[in-house]
Amino acid sequence: xxxxxxxxxxxxxxxxxxxxxxxxxxxxxxxxxxxxxxxxxxxxxxxxxxxxxxxxxxxxxxxxxxxxxxxxxxxxxxxxxxxxxxxxxxxxxxxxxxxxxxxxxxxxxxxxxxxxxxxxxxxxxxxxxxxxxxxxxxxxxxxxxxxxxxxxxxxxxxxxxxxxxxxxxxxxxxxxxxxxxxxxxxxxxxxxxxxxxxxxxxxxxxxxxxxxxxxxxxxxxxxxxxxxxxxxxxxxxxxxxxxxxxxxxxxxxxxxxxxxxxxxxxxxxxxxxxxxxxxxxxxxxxxxxxxxxxxxxxxxxxxxxxxxxxxxxxxxxxxxxxxxxxxxxxxxxxxxxxxxxxxxxxxxxxxxxxxxxxxxxxxxxxxxxxxxxxxxxxxxxxxxxxxxxxxxxxxxxxxxxxxxxxxxxxxxxxxxxxxxxxxxxxxxxxxxxxxxxxxxxxxxxxxxxxxxxxxxxxxxxxxxxxxxxxxxxxxx
Amino acid sequence: xxxxxxxxxxxxxxxxxxxxxxxxxxxxxxxxxxxxxxxxxxxxxxxxxxxxxxxxxxxxxxxxxxxxxxxxxxxxxxxxxxxx
Numbered sequence: 001x002x003x004x005x006x007x008x009x010x011x012x013x014x015x016x017x018x019x020x021x022x023x024x025x026x027x028x029x030x031x032x033x034x035x036x037x038x039x040x041x042x043x044x045x046x047x048x049x050x051x052x053x054x055x056x057x058x059x060x061x062x063x064x065x066x067x068x069x070x071x072x073x074x075x076x077x078x079x080x081x082x083x084x085x086x087x088x089x090x091x092x093x094x095x096x097x098x099x100x101x102x103x104x105x106x107x108x109x110x111x112x113x114x115x116x117x118x119x120x121x122x123x124x125x126x127x128x129x130x131x132x133x134x135x136x137x138x139x140x141x142x143x144x145x146x147x148x149x150x151x152x153x154x155x156x157x158x159x160x161x162x163x164x165x166x167x168x169x170x171x172x173x174x175x176x177x178x179x180x181x182x183x184x185x186x187x188x189x190x191x192x193x194x195x196x197x198x199x200x201x202x203x204x205x206x207x208x209x210x211x212x213x214x215x216x217x218x219x220x221x222x223x224x225x226x227x228x229x230x231x232x233x234x235x236x237x238x239x240x241x242x243x244x245x246x247x248x249x250x251x252x253x254x255x256x257x258x259x260x261x262x263x264x265x266x267x268x269x270x271x272x273x274x275x276x277x278x279x280x281x282x283x284x285x286x287x288x289x290x291x292x293x294x295x296x297x298x299x300x301x302x303x304x305x306x307x308x309x310x311x312x313x314x315x316x317x318x319x320x321x322x323x324x325x326x327x328x329x330x331x332x333x334x335x336x337x338x339x340x341x342x343x344x345x346x347x348x349x350x351x352x353x354x355x356x357x358x359x360x361x362x363x364x365x366x367x368x369x370x371x372x373x374x375x376x377x378x379x380x381x382x383x384x385x386x387x388x389x390x391x392x393x394x395x396x397x398x399x400x401x402x403x404x405x406x407x408x409x410x411x412x413x414x415x416x417x418x419x420x421x422x423x424x425x426x427x428x429x430x431x432x433x434x435x436x437x438x439x440x441x442x443x444x445x446x447x448x449x450x451x452x453x454x455x456x457x458x459x460x461x462x463x464x465x466x467x468x469x470x471x472x473x474x475x476x
Numbered sequence: 477x478x479x480x481x482x483x484x485x486x487x488x489x490x491x492x493x494x495x496x497x498x499x500x501x502x503x504x505x506x507x508x509x510x511x512x513x514x515x516x517x518x519x520x521x522x523x524x525x526x527x528x529x530x531x532x533x534x535x536x537x538x539x540x541x542x543x544x545x546x547x548x549x550x551x552x553x554x555x556x557x558x559x560x
Contacts, residue, residue, distance in 0.1 A: 069539065069540045069559065093559075094536050094559045095535060130525050131525070131530035131532070132523030132525065132530065186493060190493065190496050190497055199533060200530070200531065201531075201560055239496050242492075242496075242533075242536050242559075243493070245535065246492075246536035246537070249536070249538070249539070250482075250485070250486075253539060266539045407532065411531075433525040433526075434525060434529045434530055434531055435529060436529040436530075436531040437529075437530070437531040437532065439531075440531045440532065476533075
């Protein structure tokens with residue numbers, strides 16, 4: 001991206017002043033090298049989102065932003081229903097409530113080193129991954145509706161995981177206001193056999209080691225020490241979320257004209273929050289959030305089963321679970337006025353700071369854990385939400401490294417088998433059904449996650465707490 | 477958005493849905509128009525991860541770079557970006 005188009009307001013803060021149909025400015029949080037590397041389409045998309053009805057304050061992009069459909073991936077925007085604000089399926093994304101959850105193991109490297117290969121095999125056999133894989137659970141129509149209304153709480157009631165897990169999940173494991181009746185039969189059919197499956201693409205299950213701490217106070221509050229072994233799960237609402245995204249993208253594209261919304265780009269398909277289509281989407285999207293929360297809860301149960309096979313004494317309590325493709329109703333301060341806004345985060349993590357009323361112990365005093373996934377050969381990070389982010393980005397931060405190369409380019413550059421061998425040489429065990437999938441996900445196809453997280457830290461969107469490096473990675 | 481373009485998105489989404497629910501990959505298609513509607517037959521086989529080496533799951537068709545056009549020589553082209 002050409003930085004001369006932007007006004008630099010800070011080391012990691014760049015503004016696009018409102019011109020033409022923009023109702024608010026655009027704000028991109030990134031270091032200068034990240035800005036130069038960023039696709040110029042991100043700028044275009046930030047500008048387009050800034051023109052949508054009812055947008056408040058600014059159209060934001062996080063440091064890992066890249067070109068998406070309609071909204072950039074890494075885009076954050078909030079809309080006020082009192083001012084004709086809209087809700088957008090493209091502003092949430094297809095993989096609704098895709099997210100990351102991290103579990104403690106209480107182990108160190110020495111504990112797992114002798115059993116690393118057995119553990120990798122047990123995890124690979126226990127957690128279904130990859131295109132076409134099926135879960136062990138087949139939901140009846142009644143169970144499907146209960147799951148869509150109940151989220152992770154439903155899963156815990158069914159025996160997947162522990163009641164104490166729920167306190168460590170956003171919305172305490174259940175998104176209120178879900179409307180399973182607004183989820184089509186097709187979406188439900190796509191999900192029937194997919195509960196407890198990881199999926200494919202950039203989704204993964206990793207065993208990781210804490211290799212560095214940056215904030216002793218937050219690390220102590222999160223109970224993380226250097227050398228600890230953690231497990232992270234990255235996946236979302238699977239076929240159900242994809243189908244809901246598909247159906248509402250079309251419904252919104254068709255309806256925009258009816259509501260008098262002039263779309264700068266048809267991919268920005270949206271509908272007024274206070275409209276039939278808007279309300280239907282909200283109910284269906286919330287049901288998909290519950291589906292993702294239930295899915296990660298079931299996978300957690302499977303991970304615990306796999307560990308029990310190899311290391312029967314190990315417990316795996318939950319550290320935290322974050323979602324990064326959502327639209328949530330939140331209260332925010334806009335020009336001194338408290339407003340109830342519909343905050344879209346697409347490829348962006350909620351990052352509430354200390355004292356936020358939606359956080360509960362032990363995170364209320366310190367801020368929520370912000371879990372950032374990296375690549376199978378680099379690192380993931382744990383950050384902590386800041387008070388400043390509430391004003392900077394509606395309490396939002398980046399969500400991952402972000403791709404720097406297309407899947408096609410990556411496949412031409414690397415062979416899966418070689419990537420697996422190279423990582424094995426560095427002590428990282430990869431298990432995947434598809435070598436091609438590994439090539440497409442090669443660490444070199446992503447931006448430097450350290451630079452992305454560094455920019456988020458410098459901009460005060462969220463502050464670095466710990467760096468995690470992979471030991472085992474299960475890919476779909 | 478033309479009807480043809482909407483039709484292309486609908487058709488691709490129908491294929492994605494059938495792939496997902498039947499757990500199949502398709503390799504041959506016979507597509508035609510009957511009374512203004514796309515009617516098609518697809519041939520394929522159940523997904524075999526070892527043999528097919530599938531990498532990503534297609535989540536849905538988008539309206540990005542969506543185009544269905546006939547050029548001056550009478551040749552048709554259709555393009556659509558799918559989300560993976």
